[in-house]
Amino acid sequence: MTADATPPPELDPVIHAQARLRVVAALNTLGDRDEMAFPALKDLLGMTAGNLSVHLTKLEDAGYVRITKTHKGRTPVTYVGLTKRGRLAFDEYTRAIRALLDHAGGSS
């Protein structure tokens, strides 16, 4: 099989947006059962709360993140974690990107 005959793998459109890719990449560094506080994620990514919320909603709709709203004392806190499905999607995305890279590199 030649490199030309291999079609570039499909990239997950939900993750293939820079902002959401960064969200998923960041959350993927956490343990399976760990969740990051919303303000921490916002600061880490340098996004506005509104912008991050929009992207998180899209990721949640795709089943990639779970968003838990809770209270710490009287203060409401929101935590965000990657679901198993999200982790899998991120793994597949990075695999696809690497395959594209090999493809572009002219592997034969």
Added chain:
Amino acid sequence: MTDDPEAPPTPEETLRLIERQQAATVRQLKGEPLLLYLPWGVAWLIGFGAVFLHFGLDGRGLAPISQMQAVGVLQGAQVLAGAFAGFGIARRSRLVRGDASARGAMTGYSWAAGMALMIVICVRLSVALPEEEAQILWTGASLLVVGLMYMMSSAAWLEWPMFFLGAWTIAVDATGVMLGAGWQALLVAVLVGGGFIAASLWLRRRP
């Protein structure tokens, strides 16, 4: 199809973006080295430096400072370092919840238990010991707890620098105990205190 105009342009750039983001996240979750390591390094450099000035290397003090004053300087410096580290830990623990918080809590309680037992043992034994031996006991036992806790905590977080800092502390401590109170204080001040300062600066600069 993407509904975001800022889709990453090339696969290389995308991979770099992922790596950069993951490295930044890991760095943030580990906490600020200038709060977690540097204060201890400075406290031990100053505190054990004062203890060294009291004992000197040949049993004659190098400065007119009593053991109580030297230990007072050490304790004060450690309380300040603890406050900085506590602030750093509290700030870090607000970022994530889940297994990471459980690990942090277990590590924290282990520190407290180890230090509490060390103090009980040293208080009980040091009353029966001459000044120099009592100092060797306190320094030796406290650094045993510190070194072991760093090594064990490194296992929980898979942090090699933390592991080597712990091992280094134990090696310096063992050498100091064998050489006597003056040497012990000097080695701990320079090698452990200096080691923590160097480690904090290196960890800060690490990409």
